[in-house]
Amino acid sequence: MLAGIAQTFTNCFRIPELRSRIFFTLLLLAVCRLAAYIHCPGLDGNALAEFFRQQAARDPSGGVLGLYSLFTGGALENCAIGALGIMPYISATIIIQLMTAVVPQLSKLAREEGGRTKLIQYGRYLTVLLCLGQGFVMALGWEHPEKIFGEGIGRLVLYDDTPLQIWWYRIQTTLILTTGTMLLVWLGEQITDRGIGNGVSLVITIGILARMPAALISVKDMFFPGPGLEAQYNIGHGVALLVLLAAVVAGIIAVTQAQRKIPVQYAQRAIGRKVYAGGTSFLPLRVNYSGVMPIIFAQAILMFPEQIFARLGSVYDVKLFRDLAISLRWDGNLHIILYALMILFFSYFWVATQFNELQIADDLKKNGGYIPGVRPGAATSEYLHNAMHRITLAGAVFLVVIAIIPVMLSREMKIPYQVSTFFGGTSLLITVGVMLDTMRQVETHLLMRHYDGFLKKGRIRGRF
Incomplete structure (x- = not known):
């Protein structure tokens, strides 16, 4: 291979x-x-x-x-x-x-x-x-x-x-x-x-x-801290991290390219003197339709509450505000829960604003296409809406898991944050997605x- x-x-x-x-x-x-x-x-x-x-x-x-x-x-x-x-x-x-x-x-x-x-x-x-x-x-x-x-x-x-x-x-x-x-x-x-x-x-x-060179230096310091210092991580940790990285990358590739193919049947049409034969095609619905946008939105919004409550706690000397600021830190339980909920929300928000099932159903009807077993028009629109709603949940849950992995690695295993960011989150999603797109274009030139x-x-x- x-x-x-x-x-x-x-x-x-x-x-x-x-x-x-x-x-x-x-x-x-x-x-x-x-x-x-x-x-x-x-x-x-x-x-x-x-x-x-x-x-x-x-x-x-x-x-x-x-x-x-x-x-x-x-x-x-x-x-x-x-x-x-x-x-x-x-x-x-x-x-x-x-x-x-x-x-x-x-x-x-x-x-x-x-x-x-x-x-x-x-x-x-x-x-x-x-x-x-x-x-x-x-x-x-x-x-x-x-x-x-x-x-x-x-x-x-x-x-x-x-x-x-x-x-x-x-x-x-x-x-x-x-x-x-x-x-x-x-x-x-x-x-x-x-x-x-x-x-x-x-x-x-x-x-x-x-940022990868700095992350590699941190990895070296994790396993080889230098003379007179005891390493906190052994070869078992290294193998586990490599297996986790391979699994996360494989999962990102699978979900990024995953799609549900909705079969579409086109009837025979006559336009003027030309007769167009019918055929069968499919409508691809991507599982991760929103891409990395929900994570970016959630990260950007959750950065501010911690700073606001910390400022209020120091100005007014209120213990509740200081406790909320601590809970809203990047590794706090409250932050992680809100982070997951906001990723779920923005996944559906992005699909609701960008996926126009009414327009798709109308275009299919104008071109003589229909989904087998579904009436053209409003019924097709409702069918596409329900299908997209179900697969968006799977994509949103996947994004939550990928986004939380770096936080848990840093909090539970004490791995430096600049290293754990390459095991998930925005960095890995963007990098893998862009590499896949570039590989597709290279494939096209090679096959031609x-x-x-x-x-x-x-x-x-x-x-x-």
């Missing part, structure tokens, strides 16, 4: 077009990583990076800033030009998608010819607006770091406190951060058009994988040139 995989990767470089696409993708991803290390002018990025390292020792989860830094690939910690990351573009895309589901004009535009291109253009305009707003807020945050990051951090802005210098710093930083994000978006689109894989997703993935890729003789090999 390993020889076959090695041969497949060798074949990738035998096709000139595929080889150039791979090298082009790697080159642009390297440029994206540079944006996480080039400091913004007038800021002391080394001081903030050192503060984040100290903060990680006290709070492994990193809080809301740690979550945001995860998607920027560490650029936030370095006061880099890519500190906003590509998240404003993701946020703008999500906003446009949600508005398309509730605004009739946008829903109509999405179904028209060229409507999707127009919506993408609107998303870019919204991205610029979000970048300007978030960039200005981030510039203010770096100007007064103690209000956001807490005590223990020195001055980050290297300009004088005169009004002219401060406003020049704010405007300059806002424009640089906006430019950095739009550069990442443009590089992602270039990868999509001229490289391999989805460019925006690869930009996020490469930022997540940038009559090479055996990850597929062989029409059967899936090594894939769920």
Whole structure:
């Protein structure tokens, strides 16, 4: 099997077009990583990076800033030009998608010819607006770091406190951060058009994988702490972790690609002088329709209650608020329960806003298609609604399990949080999903040139 995989990767470089696409993708991803290390002018990025390292020792989860830094690939910690990351573009895309589901004009535009291109253009305009707003807020945050990051951090802005210098710093930083994000978006689109894989997703993935060297060092320290220190983990723990990682990755692959195939029968139709023969097809309903979005929403919302109650407890000296703040920590029981419930809620929320069973049933009826045993129209819509409702529960429960694994590993086995994040949660879901999508595109190029890729003789090999 390993020889076959090695041969497949060798074949990738035998096709000139595929080889150039791979090298082009790697080159642009390297440029994206540079944006996480080039400091913004007038800021002391080394001081903030050192503060984040100290903060990680006290709070492994990193809080809301740690979550945001995860998607920027560490650029936030370095006061880099890519500190906003590509998240404003993701946020703008999500906003446009949600508005398309509730605004009739946008829903109509999405179904028209060229409507999707127009919506993408609107998303870019919204991205610029979000970048300007978030960039200005981030510039203010770096100007007064103690209000956001807490005590223990020195001055980050290297300009004088005169009004002219401060406003020049704010405007300059806002424009640089906006430019950095739009550069990442443009590089992602270039990868999509001229490289391999989805460019925006690869930009996020490469930022997540940038933390892997630090995680590997932590793994080494777990089993080989150094001279004079006793290792807390033995070979049995190592084997168990490897088996768990393999099981989690296999589960993510299986559920990511899992779908329920609804059979669809098309009747024979006559349009003008042409007669179209009937046939049988299927309608794929994905088990994990919402992807990683429920986990991201739940994490983002649950970051704030802990900080709010901790602040109220310190200001008003109320023990109840302090106890709630402790329970709402990333490893608290209350936090885990709310985390699971919110993932379930947002899984159904995403399906309710994005899966339009009425439109699907109407399209099937217009094209002469029907589900065997189900009447076209309202009955088909209700059937699809019930089917999607049932399989969404399975996908939501799977997301809950994957999201809680890193927390339990860190809390029960005392595994460093930066290591446990690679055993589940947002990081592993995004990474595995993006790798699967990239592998599919590579397969397409290989099969078009009559090479055996990850597929062989029409059967899936090594894939769920």
